[in-house]
Amino acid sequence: MRLSRYFLPVLKETPSEAQIVSHRLMLRAGMIRQQSAGIYSWLPLGLKVLKRVEQIVNEEQQRAGHIPLLMPTLQSADLWRESGRFDAYGEELLRMKDRHDRDMLYSPTAEELFTDVFRSYVKSYKDLPLTLYQIQWKFRDEIRPRFGVMRGREFLMKDGYNFDLTKQDALHAYNRHLVSYLRTYERMGLQAIPMRADSGPIGGDNTHEFLVLAETGESEVFYDSEITDLTFGDRQIDYDSVEQCQAVLEEFTSRYARTDETHDEAEFAKVPEERRRTARGIEVGQIFYFGTKYSDAMGATVQDREGNQVAVHMGSHGIGVSRLLGALIEANHDDNGIIWPEGVTPFHVGIVNLKQGDVQADAACQSLYDSFTALGLEPLYDDRKERAGGKFATMDLIGLPWRITVGPRGLKNGVVELTSRRTGASEELPPEQAVEKVAKIYAGL
Ligand code: ATP
């Protein structure tokens, strides 16, 4: 993309309404625009990152064997009356009437619809296990929407639902989700710690939340510092293997790590004092096993091996896709702006032309641009007739991990400058080598 032809409405001023850094930077970098409380337009740069996050979530869900589909956001109240949640959900559920005076709602989560689709088609244990998921907009009429996309009213969520014959199978689905979530967040360059949590209105007693540690997090968390040394890395897990998934779950959940809802001082005191940590965290996902709560209420049964009709065991699993952008920025920024991890960056590399209009500089930039494009990478080329300082400030603000600076002086010596956004370190090297180096970094992801 050429910046002169792009739509990147960056703000010079720091918006006063934004209280936390990720919200400020998303507004300043022209990623989002607030349309009303907790409701945002996604501008091109914001949409690009949202799509990258979404893609990682999709890939990891499908790697774990989960199947995507799409449910409507506006739903009839009927199914929600069957589960009892139309009345039980409270003020966060946006209820409305259509022209025929029928009760409708904007889905805050979708246990009912998935259970309904399941019961309509699946009749036999032979079709289990089954995990369906979607990445779809949700609406919750939060009393205090704030912090930008972190606590919106409309937000994008991956929500998945597993259907299993037995409790044991459903617990395997639970473990499998925990493993796939660890891998998902790590691919984005985020450490999200599974912590024992409270199930809230979804119900059930097995649940973990995934938290990204950040001062601006809304949850208070308590954990054993050893947990932050754990990484999932590039281990190959067979998601069908009960033992392998169980082993990962045990490794990542055996140390003390809880949110304030489940925190237990006496238990915490057993952690050696020098390893006890109290901090704040951003909840970026949650997994639940809730047994037959919805299948009982809604008659989601299958025939088992003996020919009996049995209610299926279920769980649900959510990732806050749009909230993740806020969490990513909270964890990756400096005074000059965002620092995107390579896994989610909106453009792979920025090209800054120090002397737009100079025949050689223009040609060198164009050649870099073509080389990256041919390699399947997306460069953002700042081809505007602007001063270098302004171009650097824009690149720093929007946070591309790599920048190549091209100017007549370097070109005389056959070199361009490659700069890391994260470390600030620069090196001069011939253009082909700069391309090779950047390409290698992305190939390793
Ligand atoms: P919270 O405790 O933050 O209100 P929740 O526990 O009610 O969230 P879940 O039902 O577990 O949320 O939804 C799954 C994920 O969706 C959460 O882990 C979170 O990342 C995201 N999410 C929930 N509410 C919002 C919101 N208002 N804005 C943005 N993301 C949200």
Ligand code: MG
């Ligand atoms: Mg939650």
